[in-house]
Amino acid sequence: MTALTAWPGQAQDWLDERGKPAWIAAMVLGFIFFWPVGLALLFYMIWSKRMFTGSCRHSRHHGHHRHGRSYGMPSSGNSAFDAYKADTLKRLEEEQEAFSAFLQRLREAKDKQEFDAFMDDRARAARDGAGPDTPSADPAA
Template structure:
C-alpha cells in the first residue's frame, strides 16, 4: 500500500526537479489523453501554487546555496580558506570569461576577413568578365 500511496509524491518530486516546463507538458498530455487528468493537473498547479510559486524554480535553490557560501561558519581558519578559494574561483571565472570574449572576437574577425576576401574576389571576377576582350 505504501508504494501505491507514495507514487504521487515521487511524481511530484520528479516534475519539480525538471521545472515548470515538465508540469506544463504533463498537463497538456493529460488533456490530450484524458481531459479530466489535464484539468486536475491545471487545478493543482494553480491552487497548489505550482504554476506561480517558487517550488518549481531551480534558480531559487541555487540562490539559497550562493547565499550560504558567504555566511561565516564560526571557524576562522575554514572561513579564511573558503574566502580565499571563492576569490580564486571568481578570478578564474573572470579569466575564462575574458578568454571566451577574445575567442569570440577572433572568430568574428576571421569570419569578417573571409567575407571581405570573398567579396574582393567576386568583384575581381566581375571586373574581369565585364572587360572587353581584344
C-alpha cells in the first residue's frame, strides 16, 4: 500500500485515538476551510455511527485484529452470529495463509526447475566441448 492510499486509514486511526472531540473538530475545520469536506466528515461520522457512540475507540476493540487493523465490524448484538462470523473470518484467514504458502511452494518449484534446466544446459555445453561462456548450439536455449 502506498503512502497516498494509506493516509485515510492513518488519519482515521489518529482521530479515533483522540476520540469524538477530534472528529467534531475535524468536521468543524472542514466546514470552515472547504464546506464539502466538513459535510463529507459529517456524513461519514453518521454512517459509521461515530456521532452516536460514547467513544470512537470502543468500536475498534470489538472487531478482529490482523496486523493491528480491525475488520471494522462491531458486534451485531447476537452472540451466536458474532461467534459464527468470528469462526468464518478465522477460517478465511487460515485459507488465505495456506494459499499464500501454496503459491510460495509453486514459485520455489518453478525456480528449481529453471535452475536445473540451466545446470543441464551448462553440463551439456561442457560435455560437447564448448566453454561455459559459449552459447549452446541448441536453438531452443
